[in-house]
Amino acid sequence: MPIERIAVGLTVNGCAVEQWIDPCAMLLDVLHELGLSGTKKGCEMGACGACTALADGRRIVSCLALAASYAGAAITTIEGVGTPDELHPLQEAFIDHDALQCGYCTPGQIMSALGLIAEGCCDRATIREGLSGNLCRCGAYPRIVAAVAEAAGL
Amino acid sequence: MSGVAFAYSRAADVADAVARGGAPGAAFVAGGTDLLQLWKAGRATPTELIDVYGLGLDGIGVDGDELSIGATARLSDVARHPFVVDQHPLIAEAVLASASGQIRNMATVGGNLLQRTRCPYFRTAGMACNKHRPGSGCGALDGEDRHAALFGAGSSCVATHPSDLAVALVALDATVEVSGARGVRRVGLSELYRLPGERPDVDTTLAAGELITRVLVPRAASIGRLATYVKVRDRASFEFALLSVAAVIRIDAGTIVHARLVCGGVAPAPWRLPAGEALLIGQKPERGVFTVAAAAAVEGAPPLPGNSFKVELLRRALVRTLTTIATGS
Numbered sequence: 001m002p003i004e005r006i007a008v009g010l011t012v013n014g015c016a017v018e019q020w021i022d023p024c025a026m027l028l029d030v031l032h033e034l035g036l037s038g039t040k041k042g043c044e045m046g047a048c049g050a051c052t053a054l055a056d057g058r059r060i061v062s063c064l065a066l067a068a069s070y071a072g073a074a075i076t077t078i079e080g081v082g083t084p085d086e087l088h089p090l091q092e093a094f095i096d097h098d099a100l101q102c103g104y105c106t107p108g109q110i111m112s113a114l115g116l117i118a119e120g121c122c123d124r125a126t127i128r129e130g131l132s133g134n135l136c137r138c139g140a141y142p143r144i145v146a147a148v149a150e151a152a153g154l
Numbered sequence: 155m156s157g158v159a160f161a162y163s164r165a166a167d168v169a170d171a172v173a174r175g176g177a178p179g180a181a182f183v184a185g186g187t188d189l190l191q192l193w194k195a196g197r198a199t200p201t202e203l204i205d206v207y208g209l210g211l212d213g214i215g216v217d218g219d220e221l222s223i224g225a226t227a228r229l230s231d232v233a234r235h236p237f238v239v240d241q242h243p244l245i246a247e248a249v250l251a252s253a254s255g256q257i258r259n260m261a262t263v264g265g266n267l268l269q270r271t272r273c274p275y276f277r278t279a280g281m282a283c284n285k286h287r288p289g290s291g292c293g294a295l296d297g298e299d300r301h302a303a304l305f306g307a308g309s310s311c312v313a314t315h316p317s318d319l320a321v322a323l324v325a326l327d328a329t330v331e332v333s334g335a336r337g338v339r340r341v342g343l344s345e346l347y348r349l350p351g352e353r354p355d356v357d358t359t360l361a362a363g364e365l366i367t368r369v370l371v372p373r374a375a376s377i378g379r380l381a382t383y384v385k386v387r388d389r390a391s392f393e394f395a396l397l398s399v400a401a402v403i404r405i406d407a408g409t410i411v412h413a414r415l416v417c418g419g420v421a422p423a424p425w426r427l428p429a430g431e432a433l434l435i436g437q438k439p440e441r442g443v444f445t446v447a448a449a450a451a452v453e454g455a456p457p458l459p460g461n462s463f464k465v466e467l468l469r470r471a472l473v474r475t476l477t478t479i480a481t482g483s
Contacts, residue, residue: 003159023162023203026190045191046257058230058259065260066186068162069205116255119230132391133254 013080049134059115101138176363225264248322311354321418347423395419448472
């Protein structure tokens with residue numbers, strides 16, 4: 001017997017949306033259905049962090065977030081951070097420090113770092129540990145840590 | 155990458171959850187970080203998920219002589235809660251050694267205690283695994299056994315329990331409160347887990363539909379006690395334990411009067427080492443004493459070909475953990 005879609009209301013980057021979703025859908029897939037492709041799909045197992053978004057201000061991996069369970073939550077994705085004309089200071093820092101190569105992990109790195117800065121990070125060791133849930137296959141880690149440290153005022 | 159479709163509903167309250175949770179194919183979900191991985195891998199096939207994330211079971215506070223941690227408290231909230239940090243920093247240490255910042259914002263205490271083994275044969279579709287399907291065989295016994303158990307395993311299953319938090323909680327004599335069709339009961343965390351025996355597919359002593367509602371840690375476990383958690387793993391962060399040690403001691407007039415040595419990553423459940431504990435009692439907190447106790451604690455552990463290194467690693471981790479406690483560094 002096919003399982004019926006269910007209605008889920010979310011606030012995504014400040015906009016209220018109501019979406020009929022598959023009850024098995026992950027938040028990552030719902031974001032893509034909404035046309036928000038900045039949140040990247042990597043491992044789909046919570047290991048790489050490419051899909052990191054904020055839910056009620058806290059960083060999560062959207063690939064393991066059952067969308068139905070997040071009904072009512074305020075979701076922030078990379079599209080909700082800065083604008084093309086006025087980048088967020090963390091985005092500026094990523095550019096200044098050349099903190100990316102291929103760029104695929106960058107949205108997740110930035111969303112994770114925003115969550116980490118909100119949680120509080122006091123030094124570079126804390127940043128390295130705090131961002132261990134985000135993999136960068138190009139190996140830009142030292143520059144990512146430098147960019148986040150600058151944005152965190154360290 | 156997805157499994158068989160499931161229906162989804164939110165539990166109205168605990169009574170509703172336990173009334174429906176025992177039905178065939180039903181499973182509770184909260185953070186979902188473990189269950190959904192298993193579902194994607196085809197290793198969990200629920201037909202109905204009952205969401206208990208929003209039941210308000212996430213409170214952390216003092217209840218009489220105990221610290222009460224709600225089952226759906228998120229790991230990150232547990233690690234920074236003032237009561238936890240103040241009374242039981244061991245819990246915060248173990249939690250912060252777990253998973254990643256993102257996962258800790260999702261995963262709950264109850265889900266952490268009930269997470270399933272990381273044995274690659276259990277996690278990979280198509281692999282022989284008695285924990286997945288009893289009678290299908292154990293790939294790890296004759297195969298890649300580096301992560302396999304040293305203690306408590308059997309001929310059917312050599313998988314280990316992956317939780318850091320559970321190891322700390324057993325060292326603190328924690329209990330869990332469970333709601334089910336027959337009402338509310340409490341069970342010592344050590345008694346929550348069962349050994350594989352003939353039913354390696356059953357990890358716990360919970361009855362169908364029973365729901366962990368909170369974890370209780372005796373306040374006495376914090377008074378005058380020294381404790382720390384040491385985790386040994388293949389990379390420095392965001393990795394499950396090769397093995398871990400939670401040690402708790404109390405020293406009175408220069409003599410050890412209470413000791414708990416519990417290790418993780420080496421057994422189907424958090425594993426106490428009573429022989430080592432006994433050799434600490436009545437002794438001075440000195441390295442020589444720790445060395446003797448650690449050697450006794452690991453004596454008789456029967457390793458497999460690929461995990462024999464864990465015996466010496468565990469012995470050294472025990473000495474390091476106790477030395478760290480005794481020297482305060």
